[in-house]
Amino acid sequence: MTAAILLRGGRVIDPSQRMDAISDLLIEKDTIEALGTNIDVGSRDDVEIVDCAGRVVAPGFIDVHCHLREPGREDVETIATGARAAAAGGFTAVCAMPNTDPVTDNQAAVGFIIRQAARAKAARVYPIGAISLGQRGEALAEFGEMVGAGAVAVSDDGKPVASAHLMRTALEYARTFGIPVADHCEEPTLAAGGAMNEGLVSARLGLKGVPNEAEEIMVIRDILLARRTGGHVHLCHMSTHGSVELIRWGKERGVNVTAEVCPHHLSLTDEAVEGYNTNAKMNPPLRSAADVEAVQQAVHDGTIDVIATDHAPHHYDEKEREFADAPNGIVGLETALAVNMTWLVATGIIDLATLVEKMSCAPARIFRLAGGTLRRGNVADVTVFDPDAEWTVDPSRFRSKGRNTPYAGQKLKGRVHLTVVDGGVVFRQGE
Amino acid sequence: MSGLAAPPLGKDLLGLEPLTSEQITLILDTAEPFKEISERAIKKVPTLRGATIVNLFFEASTRTRVSFEFAEKRLSADTVNVASSGSSVQKGETLVDTARNLEAMRIDMVVIRHGASGAAQFLAERIESNVINAGDGTHEHPTQALLDMLTLRDHFKRIEGLKICIVGDVLHSRVARSNIWGLKKLGANVAVCGPRSLLPNAIDELEVEVFDRIEDAIEWADALNILRLQLERMQGGYIPSLREYNRVFGVSRERLERAPRDVLILHPGPMNRGVEIDSDVADGPFSVILDQVTNGVAVRMAVLYLLSGGKPELAEMAKGGGSR
Amino acid sequence: MTYSAVMPPKQSTVLDARAVDRALRRMADEIVELNAGTDDLIIVGIQRRGVQLAARIVSNISDREKAKVPLGALDITLYRDDLQTVGPRPVVGPTNIPADVDGRAVVIVDDVLYTGRTVRAALDELADFGRPKRIALAVLIDRGGRELPIQPDIVGKRVECAPGQRIDVLVEELDQKDAVVLSDREESA
Numbered sequence: 001m002t003a004a005i006l007l008r009g010g011r012v013i014d015p016s017q018r019m020d021a022i023s024d025l026l027i028e029k030d031t032i033e034a035l036g037t038n039i040d041v042g043s044r045d046d047v048e049i050v051d052c053a054g055r056v057v058a059p060g061f062i063d064v065h066c067h068l069r070e071p072g073r074e075d076v077e078t079i080a081t082g083a084r085a086a087a088a089g090g091f092t093a094v095c096a097m098p099n100t101d102p103v104t105d106n107q108a109a110v111g112f113i114i115r116q117a118a119r120a121k122a123a124r125v126y127p128i129g130a131i132s133l134g135q136r137g138e139a140l141a142e143f144g145e146m147v148g149a150g151a152v153a154v155s156d157d158g159k160p161v162a163s164a165h166l167m168r169t170a171l172e173y174a175r176t177f178g179i180p181v182a183d184h185c186e187e188p189t190l191a192a193g194g195a196m197n198e199g200l201v202s203a204r205l206g207l208k209g210v211p212n213e214a215e216e217i218m219v220i221r222d223i224l225l226a227r228r229t230g231g232h233v234h235l236c237h238m239s240t241h242g243s244v245e246l247i248r249w250g251k252e253r254g255v256n257v258t259a260e261v262c263p264h265h266l267s268l269t270d271e272a273v274e275g276y277n278t279n280a281k282m283n284p285p286l287r288s289a290a291d292v293e294a295v296q297q298a299v300h301d302g303t304i305d306v307i308a309t310d311h312a313p314h315h316y317d318e319k320e321r322e323f324a325d326a327p328n329g330i331v332g333l334e335t336a337l338a339v340n341m342t343w344l345v346a347t348g349i350i351d352l353a354t355l356v357e358k359m360s361c362a363p364a365r366i367f368r369l370a371g372g373t374l375r376r377g378n379v380a381d382v383t384v385f386d387p388d389a390e391w392t393v394d395p396s397r398f399r400s401k402g403r404n405t406p407y408a409g410q411k412l413k414g415r416v417h418l419t420v421v422d423g424g425v426v427f428r429q430g431e
Numbered sequence: 432m433s434g435l436a437a438p439p440l441g442k443d444l445l446g447l448e449p450l451t452s453e454q455i456t457l458i459l460d461t462a463e464p465f466k467e468i469s470e471r472a473i474k475k476v477p478t479l480r481g482a483t484i485v486n487l488f489f490e491a492s493t494r495t496r497v498s499f500e501f502a503e504k505r506l507s508a509d510t511v512n513v514a515s516s517g518s519s520v521q522k523g524e525t526l527v528d529t530a531r532n533l534e535a536m537r538i539d540m541v542v543i544r545h546g547a548s549g550a551a552q553f554l555a556e557r558i559e560s561n562v563i564n565a566g567d568g569t570h571e572h573p574t575q576a577l578l579d580m581l582t583l584r585d586h587f588k589r590i591e592g593l594k595i596c597i598v599g600d601v602l603h604s605r606v607a608r609s610n611i612w613g614l615k616k617l618g619a620n621v622a623v624c625g626p627r628s629l630l631p632n633a634i635d636e637l638e639v640e641v642f643d644r645i646e647d648a649i650e651w652a653d654a655l656n657i658l659r660l661q662l663e664r665m666q667g668g669y670i671p672s673l674r675e676y677n678r679v680f681g682v683s684r685e686r687l688e689r690a691p692r693d694v695l696i697l698h699p700g701p702m703n704r705g706v707e708i709d710s711d712v713a714d715g716p717f718s719v720i721l722d723q724v725t726n727g728v729a730v731r732m733a734v735l736y737l738l739s740g741g742k743p744e745l746a747e748m749a750k751g752g753g754s755r
Numbered sequence: 756m757t758y759s760a761v762m763p764p765k766q767s768t769v770l771d772a773r774a775v776d777r778a779l780r781r782m783a784d785e786i787v788e789l790n791a792g793t794d795d796l797i798i799v800g801i802q803r804r805g806v807q808l809a810a811r812i813v814s815n816i817s818d819r820e821k822a823k824v825p826l827g828a829l830d831i832t833l834y835r836d837d838l839q840t841v842g843p844r845p846v847v848g849p850t851n852i853p854a855d856v857d858g859r860a861v862v863i864v865d866d867v868l869y870t871g872r873t874v875r876a877a878l879d880e881l882a883d884f885g886r887p888k889r890i891a892l893a894v895l896i897d898r899g900g901r902e903l904p905i906q907p908d909i910v911g912k913r914v915e916c917a918p919g920q921r922i923d924v925l926v927e928e929l930d931q932k933d934a935v936v937l938s939d940r941e942e943s944a
Contacts, residue, residue: 198632198633199632199633200633200636200637202631202633203631203632203633203634203636203637204448204608204637205548205549205570206548206549206567206568206569206570206571206605206608207548207549207568207569207570208569209632211632275552276548276549276552276553317525320525320527321525321526321527322526322545322547322548322549322550322553323547323548323549323553324547324548324549324568325547438844439844460846461844461846461847463849464830464847464848464849464850465847467849467850467851468833471883471884472883472884472885473883473884475883476833476834476880476883477833477834477879478833478834478838506833736833736844736847737844740844
């Protein structure tokens with residue numbers, strides 16, 4: 001275990017310092033020690049030197065939305081396997097959603113996740129606590145206790161907060177602790193029974209569809225409630241052009257609303273369901289081409305703040321079912337960078353700096369987490385990646401236990417080379 | 432020319448959307464001689480003797496299952512009926528396991544009816560036996576649409592240019608979807624009529640005309656295919672009551688009498704008399720509902736015959752010798 | 756003789772139109788003679804060209820005996836014993852037996868008798884229609900090469916054919932002329 005790491009000659013992209021230049025980066029122990037050209041480490045023998053020529057060096061990626069399934073479904077993912085999958089995807093930190101079994105709605109449960117994450121020694125795992133006890137949508141969980149134990153936000157994700165009254169009180173109560181309330185926007189009666197986007201494909205396949213409005217109705221509701229309460233609402237996995245327009249409306253009026261989008265909603269349409277492909281089934285569903293275009297644009301113009309994965313592993317048997325019965329969700333930690341590079345950067349919709357902003361700086365800022373910057377003195381969470389490397393997605397080689405991805409067999413561009421957390425290497429390509 | 436010709440329909444019949452107009456016409460043409468067999472004293476030909484066919488019905492259905500059973504037995508096949516209810520999850524045995532078990536018993540063909548859209552394709556992708564979709568969720572019911580088209584062709588001597596209106600709950604109807612694909616591929620003009628809450632939102636993209644009023648549909652159409660209205664729709668909040676549905680959309684003798692021409696009446700059955708169709712229409716002079724049932728057996732025999740196709744490799748070997 | 760891929764298959768006409776007509780007239784006479792009259796007689800042609808030949812025979816009988824004998828058509832596709840090997844499904848033609856066969860004398864008419872399997876299928880199919888008192892077989896051409904113990908009662912002409920050859924009956928209704936043609940089998944290209 002070396003005391004220091006020198007990342008030499010990479011293209012350092014750090015939007016927090018408005019930096020995009022070829023530079024060396026020196027990490028001493030767990031801290032970023034120096035940034036500059038030709039850093040000299042003299043004759044030290046305790047420095048690992050990593051050649052980063054042709055590579056990008058960025059503040060470590062942070063995924064604010066993933067499902068690690070532990071406790072309850074360790075057969076499908078554990079905090080350890082999830083943290084390692086995150087590291088392989090270039091993520092130095094992830095936020096774990098509370099829809100575990102039992103639900104993470106109290107300080108003991110939050111503490112459990114913190115301890116399991118520490119044991120994993122891979123990416124950091126920040127627990128998100130539930131909004132309501134058991135995520136039943138009735139009584140508030142103890143936000144204070146959970147934050148005290150380490151929770152960074154609250155959410156009932158997996159489910160929507162059906163009651164506007166509960167959403168309002170959650171936003172107000174969360175103000176005390178300065179945490180965001182993350183909502184899974186889905187109007188339950190409109191979406192009930194839906195298996196995919198409502199449109200021509202669903203009409204042809206004979207599957208009940210979820211209309212865009214199921215998401216948009218809750219989006220505007222949450223924005224209005226955030227406006228009234230002054231609370232911070234974070235809108236999870238936005239997928240429709242209507243949602244994007246509503247978020248713009250809210251931000252123009254100074255509402256404290258932040259929004260996230262997932263790589264799959266930036267790249268795939270509902271046509272991916274063709275043939276009843278359960279690896280294209282998730283909630284919210286893949287939408288139309290017009291929706292994909294709109295969310296891509298929203299990433300470009302800043303309406304969308306953050307790209308998160310909504311990593312949702314499922315057992316092979318569970319997905320090997322009639323479409324309507326298969327559970328929603330796909331894994332995403334290990335393909336996020338490549339999907340974003342292939343569909344957003346390689347196409348010119350955003351530049352690399354914006355990508356790093358969306359995957360690292362903004363998540364850290366919005367959720368008040370360490371990292372998201374390569375400023376001197378900050379924690380050494382760093383991601384090094386090859387922006388041009390092409391590789392074929394092979395789920396059997398994932399570190400995640402989940403194999404449910406719609407990108408299997410596809411050739412994508414952009415590959416993680418090295419992930420450093422707290423000054424220690426937690427992932428090295430080729431290992 | 433050597434080179435093995437592909438089986439005319441492929442391995443399975445999952446729906447009409449994947450078929451070409453030639454393939455659909457082949458099935459209808461093949462059904463013609465099979466009609467005659469049902470008129471014989473001995474309603475049997477040895478064509479599928481020794482073949483084992485399983486009727487795997489996850490949804491209760493007497494008429495479709497019985498129709499398939501007659502078709503199979505008249506071709507001298509051995510049939511086994513497996514009735515099951517509920518989804519894989521509820522039953523405990525997954526559809527995958529059911530498929531593998533059937534295959535392990537070396538069956539030749541499976542006729543499957545299931546409540547989940549895509550179930551027939553799911554099964555077909557996992558077993559080598561021929562799979563015939565007898566209705567999967569709200570997706571397709573190809574043999575029903577084929578017998579509807581055969582009945583229309585019997586009466587009008589063509590499909591091309593006919594004006595056919597499908598009346599009722601198109602949103603939840605696999606019969607409607609299969610009919611739309613089949614009729615359009617053979618050049619008919621297709622329309623739908625029903626309350627908008629029971630039509631798919633994307634109906635315009637399916638390129639069918641939409642009539643909001645049954646009177647307009649009747650005035651336009653050469654034939655009406657009247658779908659059964661299910662009670663659940665009322666409970667699901669799609670329509671207020673069966674009574675109102677009948678008053679607004681019911682096909683009655685009075686409404687038909689105001690039509691400019693004789694409109695042929697089809698219904699896939701079973702009928703809710705007095706709801707979507709009045710008795711005097713169902714039993715009236717323009718109803719071909721019973722012909723549909725007769726044609727159903729012939730169409731299903733034709734499909735079984737076409738799918739059961741021989742092994743092309745053996746055909747190559749047999750080419751040397753003659754057979755007269 | 757050698758066979759070249761470039762040359763068209765060698766053909767020779769075994770019977771021309773007039774010879775076919777003569778044969779059919781004689782066959783019609785023999786059928787009536789075999790049955791000692793036209794009572795209870797039904798002539799059934801096997802699809803495809805047996806049907807046209809049967810129609811001619813019925814017409815010939817009508818000329819001679821001034822009696823209208825019922826004419827039927829039989830498609831034996833569904834009774835073939837080689838359905839499993841024949842590849843894509845052969846098209847099934849119409850079957851029409853115009854009268855009850857119970858207790859009647861049925862004469863099956865076919866164009867060429869070779870292995871006998873078609874006739875075997877026809878016999879099975881007829882059995883599903885009833886129980887004739889007698890079934891006789893009339894063929895225009897018997898080319899030998901039987902694979903089953905089936906023999907014709909009435910024959911137009913016997914022609915020796917090598918396995919590498921084929922003999923085809925052409926009828927005006929389908930082929931624009933009447934003839935019987937012997938040719939070498941085409942190589943599959």
